[in-house]
Amino acid sequence: MADEIKYEYKTVQTVRSTDGLVISKMQKDGWEFVEQSQGTLRSTLTFRRPKKPLPWPLIGAAAAGLAVLAIVIGTATALSDGDEKKDESTKSAAAASEKPSATPTPTTVESTAAEVITPENSPEFATLLKTADTCDDANADFATKHEGQTIAFNGSIVHMAPHGDYDTRYDFLLGPGDKGPNTTVGPAFKFEDVNVLELKLTGKETPATVGAGDKFRFIAEVGEFNAVQCLFHLDPISTETR
Secondary structure (H helix, E strand, C coil), X not given: CCCCCCEEEEEEEEECCCHHHHHHHHHHCCCEEEEEEECCCEEEEEEEEECCCCCHHHHHHHHHHHHHHHHHHHHHHHHCHHHHHHHHHHHHHHHHHHCCCCCCCCCCCCHHHHCCECCCCCHHHHHHHCCCCCCCHHHHHHHHHHCCCEEEEEEEEEEEEECCCCCCXXXXXXXXXXXXXXXXXXXXXXXXXXXXXXXXXXXXXXXXXXXXXXXXXXXXXXXXEECXXXXXXXXXXXXXXX
C-alpha cells in the first residue's frame, strides 16, 4: 500500500536501573519504545520510528533515471537476444539489494547517551567508592575524566541542610553504602541548592520528604571535585528508593 508506514529500528543496551532514563531520552528524540529483553545485569531495549519520506524532487529524478535505464535495457535486448538471461540476472540482483531487510540490525547507542558508570562495570569507580581518603588525586582525576557523564550507585543521605536562607531548597551530602551520617569511606558527594522535587524520586514507595539516613539508588551527572572542601559535586538525574 502507498500509505503503509515504514520504520527504522534501533536497539540499546542499558545497565540495571537506567531503563527508564534511556527510554525517556530516546522518546524525546522521536523514537517509539517497542520491547525490552531483561538480562542479569543489562537490558536490551528496542525502539522504532517512521522513516522519513523521500523528497518529491528526488523521486522524480529517480523515476527519470529508471525510464532511461529501461530504454537502454530494451535497446540492448533488441540488439542481442543472447544476453537476455544475463540482463535478467543483473536486474534480479539489483532488486534484491534494494529490498529492505525485515529484521532490524542491532546497534549500540554512543556510550555518552546510554552507558552509565556503575561499580559493576567500572573497576575505577568501584575502587573510588571504597577509598577512605576522599581528598586524594583519584577523586579529581575521576571528576576531570568523567565530567558530564552519568554515574549510578547505592548510597544514603549523610547530611541535609537548608541552602542559604531558603526554606525549601537544600544542600545534600551523600555517601556510598547504607550508613547515612556514620559513613566513613568513599567520596563526599553533594547535591547543592536543590529542592525535593529536583531529586526526581522514583521507586515503589516514593516518600513525601527525605532526611539523613535515607537510602537510595542515586543516578547523577558528574560535576567538579572541590579539593578544598573535599566535595564531589553531582547533579541529580534520578533518586530511587530501596
